[in-house]
Amino acid sequence: MTTTKWWLVGAILVIVIVMLAGFTLGISPKLDELSATRTTHTATLAQNEVYEAQLAALQREFDGLETVQDELAVLREAIPEGAALPALIGQLDAMAGRTSVTLTEFSSADAMPYVPVVPAADTDAPATDGAATGGAATGGAATNAPATDGAAAGAAEAAAAAASPLVTAENFIAVPVTISVTGSFDAVLDFLDDLQNGQRLMTVTSFSSGTPSADVPDRVTGQIAGIVYVLLNAS
Numbered sequence: 001m002t003t004t005k006w007w008l009v010g011a012i013l014v015i016v017i018v019m020l021a022g023f024t025l026g027i028s029p030k031l032d033e034l035s036a037t038r039t040t041h042t043a044t045l046a047q048n049e050v051y052e053a054q055l056a057a058l059q060r061e062f063d064g065l066e067t068v069q070d071e072l073a074v075l076r077e078a079i080p081e082g083a084a085l086p087a088l089i090g091q092l093d094a095m096a097g098r099t100s101v102t103l104t105e106f107s108s109a110d111a112m113p114y115v116p117v118v119p120a121a122d123t124d125a126p127a128t129d130g131a132a133t134g135g136a137a138t139g140g141a142a143t144n145a146p147a148t149d150g151a152a153a154g155a156a157e158a159a160a161a162a163a164s165p166l167v168t169a170e171n172f173i174a175v176p177v178t179i180s181v182t183g184s185f186d187a188v189l190d191f192l193d194d195l196q197n198g199q200r201l202m203t204v205t206s207f208s209s210g211t212p213s214a215d216v217p218d219r220v221t222g223q224i225a226g227i228v229y230v231l232l233n234a235s
Contacts, residue, residue, distance in 0.1 A: 078201040079231045083111065083175055088200050088228065092179065095198060099190040101183030104221070109176040113169035114229065173230040177202075181222045185209065188222035195224065203227045 080087075089106055096103045181191050188209060196204055204226040212220050 077199045079229045080200075081230065081232060083108070083228075083230055084200075085175075088177075091198055091200055092195075095191055095194040096181060099183070099194060100187045101181040101191045101222075103179070103181055105178065105180035107178045109178075111173045111175045111230065114167075114172040114174045167231070171232040173232065174227045175230060176225070176227055179224040179226070181224070182219060183222075184218050185212075185220050188220060192222065192224060195226070201229055 085108060092103055092106065179195070181188055183191070192204065192207060195202060204224060206225045207222065209220045209222045212218060
């Protein structure tokens, strides 16, 4: 081979060596870097999709927050943070007006830690000796009203609330109350029904009514004993 050919072969070898070195030292790391960047980009897109789903869920919860707050306000009327007896008396007056009875007495006893109340059993037989079973005497023979669904529902709601681990004897309080109303027997029963389905949650523990007198045959006095509830520390 001539000297020129050797120089040509040598130049080709140098070019090949330079290309291999350039690929190894320059292009190959860049390709690896590009591959890693693509992998990171794919993982980032996947993570962004997760974040978008979480954000959408949070947005849905936030959109429903106003509804939850409205529901909480209704529950707070049923079981307030304090006894709120003036507000309760106002509700009783409104019920009396709607049912055409006269509210003649309201009293409350000392508050006590909540103890589940079992509604009194239904008794069809009339009480004797001028006293009604589980209620105050009203003079003359007394009549027992049958147990209503409202009383059982009130007790069930209170029991369900007390079943929560957040509700304890320290923050769930029962306040015994006594109510007397006068009016026709049907009107008194209507008042009793309103009482058990009103804004304030109340468990009726006893009810009795005297028989109408000869002077006022369409008027009886209903004696109602029950329990209203207070949930302290709303937070």
